[in-house]
Amino acid sequence: MITVNRLIHRYPHSEKNAVDDISFHIEKGEIFGFLGPSGAGKSTVQNILTGLLPLQSGNVTINGNPIQKRDRRFFEEIGVSFEVPNLYEKLTGLENLLFYATLFRKAGLPPETLMDRVELADAKHKRVKDYSKGMKQRLTFARSLINDPKILFLDEPLSGLDPATGQTVKRLIEEQREKKKTIFLTTHNMFLADELCDRVAFLHEGRIVALDTPKRLKLSNGQQIVDVEYIAGTGTEKKRFSLNDASALKALSDCVQTNKIVTMHTMEATLEQVFIQLTGRGLD
Structure with missing residues (x-):
């Protein structure tokens, strides 16, 4: 589903690579955890995979297609949830989802249903500027599902959530796996990764230092x-x-x-x- 081969990325004016010659493959229907501390290169890789950063060096294919040749169909098939919510603050939560739904050609999931699934039904007519951080995070996650994507890119999906709403989002992520969706999860939350991920890669200073199932990593190293x-x-x-x-x-x-x-x-x-x-x- 997703294949990355010898990916390298360096930001302007930097003396070292943010992503330093990494390779991995993600199967269809797999939750793949990309784990590491802040600054390890996790978000850089996600931004390359989603087309927000250019491919400098290496090869990336998603669903068999080179990332350089992505077109509208590519964006129709992916959903992205960022750690820092990027929403229209003057619109209500429901208006945000209704707007984003118009950007896709195919009919996706009903916005009102999504608001209910992330426990924001009571706040759907409230402006986003009045939402708490956790509410914005849940709305951002709901937006990633609006087009019923085949591939989900989730960056710290539980950031700012309390334990109860965190469990709600985790259940929704597990539902996506049951539907055979492919999920690329970037996080520094090792407990979340252990609970959800089929395989995980440890990223340290731009390099992958280990890649395996959580169970095998713990048995072979701990x-x-x-x-x-x-x-x-x-x-x-x-x-x-x-x-x-x-x-x-x-x-x-x-x-x-x-x-x-x-x-x-x-x-x-x-x-x-x-x-x-x-x-x-x-x-x-």
Whole structure:
């Protein structure tokens, strides 16, 4: 569906590449997470894929077509949600969606229905300038669905949302996957990526440092831990064992065989811990 080969991009007056020779492929119906801290190059890649920045070096094909040859049909088939909402503030939320619906030839999803799905039905006649940041973010997400696109580009879709409305947007993203839509998700929210993405790429200083399923990344890079609580005398004791160390595995086996176990829990690394291990820095 989306193929990127040896993509390079440098901004004017910069001494280094914002995107530095990256390659990846996204299958149809896949949620592909593009993860990294601010300044890693995530938004630059999305802007190239959506036609907002020119292709300087490398090859990009979307649905089999070179990005340089995109035409109106390309924009009919994509939906884009930006981290910073770009809406018409003097129009109401519903008027924004009605306007954007007129830009597409094909009939998409009803604006009133979308307002309801992102829980903005009660605010549909309110001007966007009076919306909170989270409301604007939800409206921007709804706009990305207005043409019922085949491909979604989502940049930090949960930015500014509280947990409840965040769950609403996550359910809508999962619905798009069920409809076999392809989703390119850029975020520094590792918990969101772990929950939603089929595969993720870690971007650090413009380069991809790892690309795999969240599960395999955590298993191959993180340290697996087992916490054991057992009866000792009149009370209980707790011990932690590493599954990556042979001597610790033997100690765990001895503990289980010689004590009455109360609880036993495995703990795997988080995606953020794996990212720190691979890059030496966090996501802030």
